[in-house]
Amino acid sequence: MKTPRPRFTGIIPPVCTPLTPELGVDVASLRRLVEHLVGAGVDGLFVLGSTSEVAFLTAEQRAQVAETVVESVSGRVPVLAGVIDMTTPRVIEHAETAAKIGVDAMVATAPFYTRTHPAEIARHFRLLHDAVDLPIFAYDLPVSVHSKLDGAMLLDLAADGVLCGVKDSSGDDAGLRNLLVQRADRGADVAGFSVLTGSETTVDAALAMGVDGAVPGLANVDPEGYVQLLRTCRDGDWVTARTQQERLLRLMRLVDAAPSTRMGRGSSALGAFKAALKLRGVIACAATAPPQIPLDDAEIAFVRAHLIEAGLL
């Protein structure tokens, strides 16, 4: 019997959700964004994650986004869908919708808003697995969820067939590496468990450590850049990879478009990604969902300057 291998690998951008000026989902723009990404050679798409403003979308809008992307992609690459909500019963509702729409996997955080014990986090994933027949990625995002997923727990759940992978957006690279070595040490039971980094700026380092792929928000803006970086890393050309990654790091500075005295860091970053997509002609409108404050003209000029410097305009 062969050792299983992770099924979800490579560059899997978390897809921005274009909005109309009236703040509805802009389906036409979303379809163009899908082509922009798939056409660049990405290996999968992750809809309804934090970069997708999932926290701001109603249930109906979430379904509309997932349907649009599944239909547009039409099987060319796998589609992962976030099922982000406070607790198990609410997450299960999103999961049922996602399964009906036909995504390939779902991505769930630990419970939030409530104060949850590690045993209850594990129970959460087990109940979700029992309720809905879709592969589950755990989404490790302490900045939003205010708890860190324990590596040993993730692998226990993987060994029991509950989890198919983790998207690690914790920024804790020592923890990430510890997880990777634990995965290697535990053998065939967990060998199919996919480890993806949510980082934009340490993708080469994460791939060198053994992650299976990356879910960088910045790949909305420069998908070719990340596809090339992945290829270079897989070729073992770490010197070139470093140069490519550093170029992307300099591009990533566009997320600081707005000062932290004027809006939240998330609003600045999402506003900048969308402004860049509009400037690049991919989406029609750069609006972000309320209550996020929109970028002003100077801030959009800041984004434009970074695109020019990166050779994207």
Place this chain on the structure above:
Amino acid sequence: MKTPRPRFTGIIPPVCTPLTPELGVDVASLRRLVEHLVGAGVDGLFVLGSTSEVAFLTAEQRAQVAETVVESVSGRVPVLAGVIDMTTPRVIEHAETAAKIGVDAMVATAPFYTRTHPAEIARHFRLLHDAVDLPIFAYDLPVSVHSKLDGAMLLDLAADGVLCGVKDSSGDDAGLRNLLVQRADRGADVAGFSVLTGSETTVDAALAMGVDGAVPGLANVDPEGYVQLLRTCRDGDWVTARTQQERLLRLMRLVDAAPSTRMGRGSSALGAFKAALKLRGVIACAATAPPQIPLDDAEIAFVRAHLIEAGLL
């Protein structure tokens, strides 16, 4: 012209949501709980708050709870309803439902999961006010929301007619007092702004400082205790009030039924409130929503012992 006075005052328990063994809303038990509370002389009911396990209820269950309580109460006391969700568009959906059902006010937190700037928090409440015609309470709950509402901002929003009050569950009594003195100093513009404490164990102190009422989870278990405490405080008999409050503090220890090595503090507290309601014959089943771990027999016995000590069994 008369100075306006806060409309929502007194003891306003956050109503537990009884569940059936199959984890649906137990409507019959919920009706009995309403009678238990209204019959004890409380001044209002707050449904769909944290104590109501709102984070665990689906949209449909939330509507069912609000409908049941509004119908059961039938105008005897005002009903406040939580509209708890991550961001403005999702909160507005809950608010529209609440308005349709006919509650008297809604209770909204700052955005959570996202990292939100104070200016975006203010914008959130303003957009909610623009969208739905219901009085709004701000819900200050840093332990869940991970941001603290600024007192001056609350009063600015009150002066603009956006907020009708705050439920302060921050545990920051210095901040609470500062807010109360600011309210007094700003005069008629904000004089109708209602300040309620979410505390169980410093209600006498908060009333002495000038809050308009309290929203204590423990009032599910002993509503008469809190109604008496309020009356004693209003009579200015602070010595008796202290004795009554200390009795309730000792009863409150039932929330430590389960050790923190076994489950989250929320699960222990909500499990204990529901176990107490079942032991007192008010609700039929003490189940809490998943993924919360249920109390075991020894833990329920711990709850029983506290009820006996408090003269409630």
Place this chain on the structure above:
Amino acid sequence: MKTPRPRFTGIIPPVCTPLTPELGVDVASLRRLVEHLVGAGVDGLFVLGSTSEVAFLTAEQRAQVAETVVESVSGRVPVLAGVIDMTTPRVIEHAETAAKIGVDAMVATAPFYTRTHPAEIARHFRLLHDAVDLPIFAYDLPVSVHSKLDGAMLLDLAADGVLCGVKDSSGDDAGLRNLLVQRADRGADVAGFSVLTGSETTVDAALAMGVDGAVPGLANVDPEGYVQLLRTCRDGDWVTARTQQERLLRLMRLVDAAPSTRMGRGSSALGAFKAALKLRGVIACAATAPPQIPLDDAEIAFVRAHLIEAGLL
């Protein structure tokens, strides 16, 4: 045999440390400050606490401060001295100096900088007690120490004769009350354990709950105000006490002299206390220790306005 009673009670200001323009201890000003406080009728003095800028004073300066105050006070009221440092061996050194100088009690935090387990915090206090023959107050200051002292642990240490009291600057009034009721419930063993609040703005509430005294930094500026407040509370006149406390709360707003964009909250508060003491003619120079940024003229005018409003200038 009589039940013991707490030995340290009443208003015990944490004494500011006046500095010369060259940033040495200004002994003459410190003596005047002692007379300002003792003359106002305070019940004790707490030197070398956070308000005293203990974190900024060298070992030699700390000794100079304690010697000056012990000598100036000359037994009129008890003198408590902070022995603030990172861990047990370093705290013991300060404690030996304090004992030699002849203070009446020492005040020690849990270890900080290191990440310490509750069992190690208890061990810390026990080792300090074994090493130096002086009554020990535990200093609960999570904002600086980043851990909260557990009430049951404090009372266990009290029952074993290790601690004589706690200075609670945690701002957690629910926790404070829980501690007070636990102390009452545990009887004679811990009845001599002194509970002091570090609050400036909820002193009436804390006294109503049963604390033995208060250690308000603002009492440097208006010691008579706090002495009167204590007397009013002991007389059970809570209505007058509230008015007095609210006046002090309004005065306390002077700590917001400088915007948080320009300096830390501690620098603004300590700078404001010292500016007020200079404006009131008690100390010669308002300098704070480096790297704290000094108040500018507009900020000092803000302090002056608050003194005038409070009738202190």
Place this chain on the structure above:
Amino acid sequence: MKTPRPRFTGIIPPVCTPLTPELGVDVASLRRLVEHLVGAGVDGLFVLGSTSEVAFLTAEQRAQVAETVVESVSGRVPVLAGVIDMTTPRVIEHAETAAKIGVDAMVATAPFYTRTHPAEIARHFRLLHDAVDLPIFAYDLPVSVHSKLDGAMLLDLAADGVLCGVKDSSGDDAGLRNLLVQRADRGADVAGFSVLTGSETTVDAALAMGVDGAVPGLANVDPEGYVQLLRTCRDGDWVTARTQQERLLRLMRLVDAAPSTRMGRGSSALGAFKAALKLRGVIACAATAPPQIPLDDAEIAFVRAHLIEAGLL
């Protein structure tokens, strides 16, 4: 004119401080430890850091440690010394001692215990630079200091000649890389600024990103392992480097010798390092400073097993 290059590079272990059973500095063991490290080919030594239990050492013990190591090393490699204390005046005292003893550079954190503004952190380093003539490393250790040093601020201070480098123990590899790319982008002004990682388990990744060296606590236990890892990385053999780093990661698990229910994570890690040094015959006694709880026999056996697995026993 040539672009300056960082002066302090390579493997610079933070040296454990061996204690006698009576808890004094064990000078003979410290000398053996120095030989153990220098003999293995390390590029420098860092005394009086967190791994050295600096938080637990009195001023006298700190001087004794620095003197012993400077004398033992006798110029073979540079010696960096921590000057860890709460604020500027206290840090300056340690710095003066370190300069007198003749260390090659000092390592200072931001102020802690106090709540300090970024402008005050910068002022802290500038005042230290003005006061004592020794190169300064900034020590970025949020887990102890509770603030994160801003990369742009570090480089501004470097450009002004205030800082010679940073020891980054923040675990924030995205921030680390951002700093490295900023350093490259700002040119000759900051090209001599040394960036060292405090990580044990991502040293290969950090070197691939461009750091100048590493300060791994685990290098006390296996200095040869880290010296080889550095050499392999400098040769650009990243595949072998990964294998070497993963071996060290597995060895690093010895820090989990004691359960977190029994003692703090620091006590477990420092106890394990010292137990390993004793088992390897380098130091005479594995005692850690109070109030840290010592490892028990089973926990020491856990350490031994890891040494055997790593081929070190």
